[in-house]
Amino acid sequence: MTLVQETSNESALSDVPDVMCNVPTVDAEEQLVHSLGIGEDSGFETLVRSYGPQVMAIARRYLRSEADAADCFQDTFIAIFEGINSFQRKSSFRSWVSGITINQCLMALRKRQRRREESIEHMLPMFNERGSRIDVASPRQKSEFGEALDAEQLRRIVREHIERLPDKYRLVLLLRDIDGYSTRETASILGIEVNAVKTRLHRARSALKYMLEPVLEQKFCHVDV
Amino acid sequence: MLTCKQFDEFMIDYLEGGLPVWQKYMCWLHIKMCRECAYFVQEYRKVVALGKNAFDSPDGAVPDSVPEELVKAAMAFRKTR
Numbered sequence: 170m171t172l173v174q175e176t177s178n179e180s181a182l183s184d185v186p187d188v189m190c191n192v193p194t195v196d197a198e199e200q201l202v203h204s205l206g207i208g209e210d211s212g213f214e215t216l217v218r219s220y221g222p223q224v225m226a227i228a229r230r231y232l233r234s235e236a237d238a239a240d241c242f243q244d245t246f247i248a249i250f251e252g253i254n255s256f257q258r259k260s261s262f263r264s265w266v267s268g269i270t271i272n273q274c275l276m277a278l279r280k281r282q283r284r285r286e287e288s289i290e291h292m293l294p295m296f297n298e299r300g301s302r303i304d305v306a307s308p309r310q311k312s313e314f315g316e317a318l319d320a321e322q323l324r325r326i327v328r329e330h331i332e333r334l335p336d337k338y339r340l341v342l343l344l345r346d347i348d349g350y351s352t353r354e355t356a357s358i359l360g361i362e363v364n365a366v367k368t369r370l371h372r373a374r375s376a377l378k379y380m381l382e383p384v385l386e387q388k389f390c391h392v393d394v
Numbered sequence: 395m396l397t398c399k400q401f402d403e404f405m406i407d408y409l410e411g412g413l414p415v416w417q418k419y420m421c422w423l424h425i426k427m428c429r430e431c432a433y434f435v436q437e438y439r440k441v442v443a444l445g446k447n448a449f450d451s452p453d454g455a456v457p458d459s460v461p462e463e464l465v466k467a468a469m470a471f472r473k474t475r
Contacts, residue, residue, distance in 0.1 A: 210469075217468050221460040230449060242460070243468045247475060294434070300397025302430045327448040346445045367406045378434075378441040385437055 231274035286335040292379035338373035
């Protein structure tokens with residue numbers, strides 16, 4: 170799927186939660202879109218300064234590399250500038266920018282040499298021949314994570330474990346659970362079937378649960394569900 | 395009654411409210427009867443919540459700004475197009 174096709178498909182990118190904040194007001198946004206539409210340099214600078222932090226946060230999250238995120242940063246703003254006329258106002262501008270950033274990240278990941286990925290098969294739920302759940306205890310110990318974790322340490326550990334997931338699972342988890350896209354939107358963005366999204370999401374969450382078991386068992390690990 | 399394996403296959407839809415009433419009831423019943431699956435669901439929900447919160451932090455959230463050289467590089471790059 171090409172960038173233009175994906176980004177002009179606003180139905181797949183609409184109604185996403187506001188992953189971007191501290192961006193121009195609606196009026197200022199309209200002016201910005203107009204300025205970009207007529208190719209003004211000042212519009213481009215405003216775009217980069219206003220949306221740069223959000224674009225960078227998304228790129229870091231998806232690409233896991235500062236250098237790749239910086240490359241993606243440039244490519245994203247060029248893509249926004251060149252594709253501004255395909256912005257049809259069916260979604261907010263910031264959602265549209267967010268969608269383009271994610272598309273750029275996905276393209277970068279496809280181009281990038283595949284990194285060695287850890288299999289998650291042994292982390293998934295297992296069942297006996299009668300279909301009953303077999304308890305698979307994680308071999309990891311609580312002590313790996315120290316005696317007490319504060320909220321920030323806990324978030325860091327969770328991020329590190331999300332990064333360990335193979336891309337096919339990690340991307341679905343990021344799109345669905347972090348960036349808040351629906352299952353259908355995620356399927357559209359990744360070009361896969363809805364059922365494949367559900368399967369990958371369930372596997373990603375199950376593997377993450379396996380990896381985080383020692384953390385979950387800690388009595389001081391309080392999670393509001 | 396569903397087996398644990400069958401329940402596992404329905405789990406995503408069950409947790410997200412995407413099942414017809416009858417299947418939803420079968421899943422609910424399974425959790426009531428199966429301690430292992432009930433525990434699995436409890437921990438699974440915690441993991442989903444942890445994942446959602448993982449990027450709400452100074453390291454994972456939106457930065458206040460991006461390095462000036464990155465802004466300048468993007469602007470210079472655009473002039474070459």
